[in-house]
Structures are given as C-alpha cells and as structure tokens.
Amino acid sequence: MxxxxxxxxxxxxxxxxxxxxxxxxxxxxxxxxxxxxxxxxxxxxxxxxxxxxxxxxxxxxxxxxxxxxxxxxxxxxxxxxxxxxxxxxxxxxxxxxxxxxxxxxxxxxxxxxxxxxxxxxxxxxxxxxxxxxxxxxxxxxxxxxxxxxxxxxxxxxxxxxxxxxxxxxxxxxxxxxxxxxxxxxxxxxxxxxxxxxxxxxxxxxxxxxxxxxxxxxxxxxxxxxxxxxxxxxxxxxxxxxxxxxxxxxxxxKVTASAAKILKTLASTSLGIYIIHPFFIKLFDKLLSITDLSLIHVYLFPFMVYLACVLVVLIVKKLPGGKYIFP
Structure with missing residues (x-):
C-alpha cells in the first residue's frame, strides 16, 4: 500500500x-x-x-x-x-x-x-x-x-x-x-x-x-x-x-489449516519485499498506466502481493531456492 x-x-x-x-x-x-x-x-x-x-x-x-x-x-x-x-x-x-x-x-x-x-x-x-x-x-x-x-x-x-x-x-x-x-x-x-x-x-x-x-x-x-x-x-x-x-x-482460535496458510504466507514476506518493485513496473507497463491511476493505487496492492507470493513459493521449491528467498 x-x-x-x-x-x-x-x-x-x-x-x-x-x-x-x-x-x-x-x-x-x-x-x-x-x-x-x-x-x-x-x-x-x-x-x-x-x-x-x-x-x-x-x-x-x-x-x-x-x-x-x-x-x-x-x-x-x-x-x-x-x-x-x-x-x-x-x-x-x-x-x-x-x-x-x-x-x-x-x-x-x-x-x-x-x-x-x-x-x-x-x-x-x-x-x-x-x-x-x-x-x-x-x-x-x-x-x-x-x-x-x-x-x-x-x-x-x-x-x-x-x-x-x-x-x-x-x-x-x-x-x-x-x-x-x-x-x-x-x-x-x-x-x-x-x-x-x-x-x-x-x-x-x-x-x-x-x-x-x-x-x-x-x-x-x-x-x-x-x-x-x-x-x-x-x-x-x-x-x-x-x-x-x-x-x-x-x-x-486458529485452526491447524489456517495456521499452515498463515505460516506459508508469512514465509514469503522477505521475498515479496525484495521483488515487488518489478511487478509494480510490469503491471504499469501491461496496463499502460502510471502511479496516478486509481487502478495502480487501489488494485495493485492485491495484484502485486499475489503475483509475488506465487513467484516466491515457486522459487522456494527449486534447488537453492531457500537461499534466494530465505
């Protein structure tokens, strides 16, 4: 945000x-x-x-x-x-x-x-x-x-x-x-x-x-x-x-399944912080907008977060991925 x-x-x-x-x-x-x-x-x-x-x-x-x-x-x-x-x-x-x-x-x-x-x-x-x-x-x-x-x-x-x-x-x-x-x-x-x-x-x-x-x-x-x-x-x-x-x-009271999801999302935080500027730029380019757009302001926090989570989780599963995104 x-x-x-x-x-x-x-x-x-x-x-x-x-x-x-x-x-x-x-x-x-x-x-x-x-x-x-x-x-x-x-x-x-x-x-x-x-x-x-x-x-x-x-x-x-x-x-x-x-x-x-x-x-x-x-x-x-x-x-x-x-x-x-x-x-x-x-x-x-x-x-x-x-x-x-x-x-x-x-x-x-x-x-x-x-x-x-x-x-x-x-x-x-x-x-x-x-x-x-x-x-x-x-x-x-x-x-x-x-x-x-x-x-x-x-x-x-x-x-x-x-x-x-x-x-x-x-x-x-x-x-x-x-x-x-x-x-x-x-x-x-x-x-x-x-x-x-x-x-x-x-x-x-x-x-x-x-x-x-x-x-x-x-x-x-x-x-x-x-x-x-x-x-x-x-x-x-x-x-x-x-x-x-x-x-x-x-x-x-957090259920075991909810706790697992929260733990997984939490494990991506550092990776998200590292790479999110790239996805902000990418989505601006794809949608032909700037940071003055309401889409950029209101939707990007969710779009960028989800994109980064997916990338970080995929990389973490690769050999050596835990060093790229601890």
Missing part, C-alpha cells in the same frame, strides 16, 4: 488524488516498524534457544546472503531498466560503482531495511544479555530514552525547522531511530506491561491513529512529515496496533 501510493510525491493538495494516497500512507505507515517489533519479539531472547554464534550464522544466511545476491541482481537490472520505487539507474556500471552504491544504499533504496535490521542484529547480544540477567527494566529504560530523544526532542525540532548539531547524540545505538521499535516489540510480546498498561498503550495508539486520519480527512498538516519514523504519531500508532493484535490473537 505504501509503495503503490507513491503518487503522494507527484501530486499536490489541490489534486483529489492527493488526499486518497495520503490516507493510504497514513493507514499503512506502521508496516515496516511492526516488522522491526516482531523481529525484537522473536530474537532478543535468542539465548534460550541457541548460542550467539548460531544466532549470527542464521541471521547471515537469512539477511546477508539475500542482500548481496539481490543487490547484484538489481544492479544488473538498473543498468538498462527502471522501476519505482526502489531501483536507481546506473548508466555507467563498474565494479567500483557497484561497491560504492552498495555501501551507500544506492542500488535499491528500499533495501535500507536490510542495513537497519543488520545494525539491530549487532546490538541484539547486548540486549539479550540483559534478558538473561533478568533485567528487562533496563530495556524499558532504553525505550524511554529512545522515545524522549526521538519523539519529543528531535522530531519537534525537525517540525519547527530548527537545525542543531546532534551527531554526537545520534551515534550511540541507544538513540538509533529503530531501536525503540525493536525493544518495545519484545517487551509487549513477553507481557512486560500489565493489562492496564497495555490498555494505555492501545488507547494512545488509537488517539494517534485518529489524529493521523483526521488530519488527512481535513487536509491539515500537508507540510508536516507525520509519517516520520521518529515522530510520536507513528511510534505510538505502531506500538498500539502491535499490542492490540497481540491482545486479539490471544482470544482467537
């Missing part, structure tokens, strides 16, 4: 389409941040299941290998073809250009996710050690520092267009822009918060969601970056949604 509503960057507030794609952006913005929360929920306590050596080996196979492989493939694609969003043209290819582009995330801009998750993996053993010592309270303190620093200092300064030199503050991982999501996901998942505290998180999330939708509906704040990952609206909307889904799933 986020990537098929990119018309938000090519239209203005006077265009009827602008409000529609802005609403899509507002609704879907928690997507990647919830993925970071799920990653934290599943990985921070890894020491109860594996050694740190095994942890890094599995993470390397699941993330480093596909990052390198698909960076090479997308770079080759970028030489002659285009797609949006993500791929960046490389009219003068060379080994040095590839290495420089790889180091600066200039092969496929959507691959920023890989670089972030790898950074979070590097700090996971330190966070896991606190869990082993039964010091989850320190993890909560880290989330508080993250929220205060990013949501209530840096974000307001950005909105007010006040520039300060915060390089020395940003370097420590404690204020890294996605660490708060990573740790919060683990704390929520492991019932660190009481039911009343979870209700509060859900309530704040609902308020942030209402603010987000109301601003879009009323055409307010078109110049504000309300989808900024460091802003309080996105953080608390994501945390509230994550907590709400957790709460709902406790009371929902």
């Amino acid at each position: 986020l990537h098929t509503s990119q018309a938000i960057f090519h239209t203005n507030a006077a265009d009827p389409l602008f409000k529609q794609v802005r609403m899509f952006q507002a609704l879907a913005i928690p997507a990647v941040f919830i993925f970071f929360m799920i990653s934290g929920a599943m990985l921070i306590d890894y020491r109860s299941r594996m050694t740190t050596r095994e942890f890094f080996k599995k993470r390397a196979l699941r993330v480093v290998v596909p990052l390198i492989l698909w960076s090479v493939l997308w770079y080759g694609y970028d030489i002659r073809f285009t797609a949006y969003p993500g791929p960046i043209p490389h009219p003068d290819p060379s080994v040095s250009d590839f290495l420089l582009s790889f180091a600066s995330t200039n092969i496929n801009t959507l691959f920023w996710f890989f670089y972030v998750i790898l950074t979070l993996y590097l700090v996971t053993p330190l966070l896991s050690a606190l869990v082993s010592l039964k010091e989850r309270g320190y993890l909560f303190v880290l989330v508080c520092i993250y929220v205060v620093t990013n949501c209530f200092i840096f974000y307001p300064l950005e909105i007010l267009k006040i520039s300060i030199n915060n390089n020395m503050v940003n370097f420590p991982l404690v204020t890294f822009s996605y660490l708060g999501y990573f740790i919060a996901g683990y704390l929520i998942h492991t019932d660190y918060f009481s039911r009343k505290q979870e209700n509060l998180i859900i309530g704040i999330g609902v308020i942030m969601f209402v603010i987000q939708v109301s601003f879009v509906s009323l055409g307010i704040g078109t110049n504000l970056d309300m989808n900024n990952s460091t802003g309080p609206i996105v953080f608390f909307y994501s945390a509230g949604l994550f907590t709400l889904v957790k709460r709902l799933m406790i009371s929902v």
